[in-house]
Amino acid sequence: MDMLTVNGKEYQIIKLLGKGKGGYSYLAQKDDRQYVLKQIHHEPCSYYQFGDKIQSEMNDYKKLSSIGIRMPAMLEVDVQNERILKEYIEGTTIYDLVIQDCMKEDYFNQIKEMCSLLYPAKTNIDYFPTNFVVNNGQIFYIDYECNEYMEEWNFENWGIKYWSKTPEFLKYVEEHK
Numbered sequence: 001m002d003m004l005t006v007n008g009k010e011y012q013i014i015k016l017l018g019k020g021k022g023g024y025s026y027l028a029q030k031d032d033r034q035y036v037l038k039q040i041h042h043e044p045c046s047y048y049q050f051g052d053k054i055q056s057e058m059n060d061y062k063k064l065s066s067i068g069i070r071m072p073a074m075l076e077v078d079v080q081n082e083r084i085l086k087e088y089i090e091g092t093t094i095y096d097l098v099i100q101d102c103m104k105e106d107y108f109n110q111i112k113e114m115c116s117l118l119y120p121a122k123t124n125i126d127y128f129p130t131n132f133v134v135n136n137g138q139i140f141y142i143d144y145e146c147n148e149y150m151e152e153w154n155f156e157n158w159g160i161k162y163w164s165k166t167p168e169f170l171k172y173v174e175e176h177k
Contacts, residue, residue, distance in 0.1 A: 004028065004037055006078045006085045011037055018130060020143065022053050027088065036072065040082035054082050060144040067121045069114060071141045089140050094129035098164060099173065108163070110139045115155050122149040127159025
């Protein structure tokens with residue numbers, strides 16, 4: 001796969017960045033500018049139920065934007081082909097920083113700041129560390145998924161288990177080699 005289109009415009013695919021519950025994210029390029037191009041997939045996910053994925057992405061982006069979460073801009077949506085073009089934010093994921101023993105206290109402070117915006121809005125995001133990139137010392141939530149707040153899935157009860165070399169994190173790493 002060398003090229004994908006978004007609303008009729010072609011983007012060169014450079015590499016796969018990752019696969020999530022809802023889609024594949026690719027580093028893409030057009031006119032010497034880099035983007036993230038997300039292709040929605042419909043592969044089964046045993047632990048998560050989806051409705052209309054493309055509409056959910058748009059709704060979640062709008063909600064998180066209104067809350068004030070630092071994240072890449074949604075630049076275009078191609079509903080027919082189920083593709084989203086996002087701003088590319090270069091950086092290292094929290095996941096990789098944990099593996100490299102390069103986590104900083106400030107990253108925990110920043111996620112707690114995000115939580116102080118999310119919780120009053122009765123919202124959780126997917127706190128898994130592959131969903132966060134550090135760029136110029138700031139963390140960005142690079143996914144748009146958000147859900148109704150449930151204490152079980154907040155950062156303090158779930159997410160934090162994956163932001164350091166906990167048994168849960170190390171088990172995940174071992175299972176995904």
